[in-house]
Amino acid sequence: MRTVAAPASASRRNAKGPPVMQESIESSRLARLRNWISLAGFIVILGGLFAFFLLFIVDLIQPRSNPYVGILTYMIAPAFMVLGAGLVVLGGLLRHRQLKAAREDVRLMIDLNRARDLRILAAFAGGLVLFLFLSAVGSYQGYHVVASTTFCGQACHSIVEPEYVTHQHSAHAHVACVECHVGPGITSFVKSKLSGAYHAFTTLLDTYPRPIPTPIQNLRPARETCEQCHWPTKFVGNRMKTRTHYLTDAANSEYTVNLLLKVGGQRSKAHGIHWHVANKVEYLATDPRRQVIPWVRVTDDEGKVSEFRARGFTNEVAEHAVRVMDCLDCHNRPAHAYRTPNDAVDAAISRGRIDRSLAFIRSNATALLVQPYATREEAEQKIATGLHGLYTGDPRLSAAIQAVQEIYRDNFFPQMKAKWSAYPENIGHKDWPGCTRCHDDEHRSTDGQKVIGFKDCNACHLILAQGSGGALTQLTPEGQPFQHPEEGYELGDKCHNCHTGGP
Structure with a gap:
């Protein structure tokens, strides 16, 4: 594979026959990629490939799926490879324009009878096939990553943490978010991501409502969701x-x-x-x-x-x-049910998590749960302090404190103003x-x-x-x-x- 430059006079003299060509290393195809932009592109591609394989191995061996690893592996790393390929092409095009301006005629010649050209073409074809294969794998895995419950619940952790935590404790914990909120098929997937783009914008500007309002106006009808399992x-x-x-x-x-x-x-x-x-x-x-x-x-x-x-x-x-x-x-x-303080404390007493023999523990626990706290850490600290003040030195108290703190963690989310009273x-x-x-x-x-x-x-x-x-x-x-x-x-x-x- 080679490119040659022919002077204008030579081109005119040989218009009816094969032109007289002189091989030039500077104007060869490989020479066009010898520039800083293309070099940076190759470095980005190699970095993306390395990151992809490294994160792919991490994703395989870790015991539990992590949405952030999935995003990096199947979305971010392939995006960098595409960016690198774009830089390589951009650098080559700019270099080609420079060569074309310096010479009157620059031509690309591919001669498959030459072993060197054949090797270059084979390497290019192999790289293209590998790139397309990795892109297909990345696209497929990326689709499943963004459709997973962990992605929905942890990618925007602070915003949808209330929905994610309550989902994990619900009777539908094994039903993926997309089963109700997105629906099957690529059309539903695209619609959900377009809607998600708006929510991402409000997240960046910190203008999203607290708490998230319900009912959701565009939620799929029950016939397409509930009735697929409940006949x-x-x-x-x-x-x-x-x-x-x-x-x-x-x-x-x-x-x-x-x-x-x-x-x-x-x-x-x-x-x-x-x-x-x-x-x-x-x-x-x-x-x-x-x-x-x-x-x-x-x-x-x-x-x-x-x-x-x-x-x-x-x-x-x-x-x-x-x-x-x-x-x-x-x-x-x-x-996504938020248990009321009364019901949650009743359940904890029934299960033995809170010792019923502690005098007034039911009313004291619920009273501490409903106090206004700015953060979860403040709530847990004041719940412990409040119960210690009421039952000083009681050996039954430690388990009760842990149970009440757990009730708060599972049902109260002060950063999103989400709790039982916000959602009928x-x-x-x-x-x-x-x-x-x-x-x-x-x-x-x-x-x-x-x-x-x-x-x-x-x-x-x-x-x-x-x-x-x-x-x-x-x-x-x-x-x-x-x-x-x-x-x-x-x-x-x-x-x-x-x-x-x-x-």
Whole structure:
């Protein structure tokens, strides 16, 4: 392979025949790459190759996948190799322009009969194949890196740490983020990355909201996510549920409720909780968090339409603002639930993480959890100091402190202002309106004949037993009225009017 320069006079004299050529090392193809820009490009390529193979080995041998190693291996290192190749080409083009300006005619000759040209061509082809192979491997691995849960949760660690930590402790911990937030196929992948570009921009400018607002407006519909595993036609039958709570007295008295949840479902004619699945339910929410629902429209399996309005709501309803109810309208925190302080401490006591014999430990622990702390470190330090001040020298205290600190780490994120009170949970109706957003005795049909009731507790669940000790052995199959463990409760009061999840 060679390039030659022919004087203009020689070219004119030999226009009808082979030109007279003189080989010039300076104008050869290799000579064009003998410049500082191309040299820098070769150095960058070699550095990228070295980094790629080194990080590839690290990625293979490490016991757990690290998103940062994956990003460096399959995205950053290949990007440097591409940059180096670009510098090599740029340097060659600039050098070619210099040679062309110095000579009247510069020509490239490739003679495959010459061993030297053949070796150069073979080396170039081999390098190209290797480069394309590495690019393909990098692209494939890079795709899987950015689709991994560790990448989603740790690449922008401080911002999505609350979502990542709560996901790890949820029932959906083995479901990858992309299964719900992205979807299958390259189209969904590209859309998610374009959306992510905006979020990256807000991250650089530090203008992202704290906490991250929900519900997500463009989340994939439940039919494409939840229903891929949870088959609606199989939502039938009843399910036992035991809820154990501890009171705020000195003995941290136990109070347990055994419930029989009437799950119901699409094939069931009974009015169970999942009665909604067999009917089309539409609603209008007047707040961003979908907690205020003044209008509901129900179309039953026979096509009959009933419209319900909350008392005092007379507005016209725009169809574009109407949402069709799906799984996520009730199960709105399936993978990112923040436990309330009360529930988290109750669970820790039940598991023996916190010794129940510590007087008032239930109320003291929850009181310390809800204090305003600027950082996690401050919270852990003040939780320890506060409990030490209340139970000085008690040998049972060390385990309790660790348990309360762990509750804080798993459910409170002061840097993002994320905690249970920032995110309504619509399952149930104890700490948030939940079911009572519609089932409140306030929504009446336009003909005045129907009401979406609240007081018929047995429509969704039966209380089989409640209390403690021997009371829990007296099961009542037909159900029994709820008995509040403290005085002053009247049947019909909405739980969330008093219960907030904290002390």
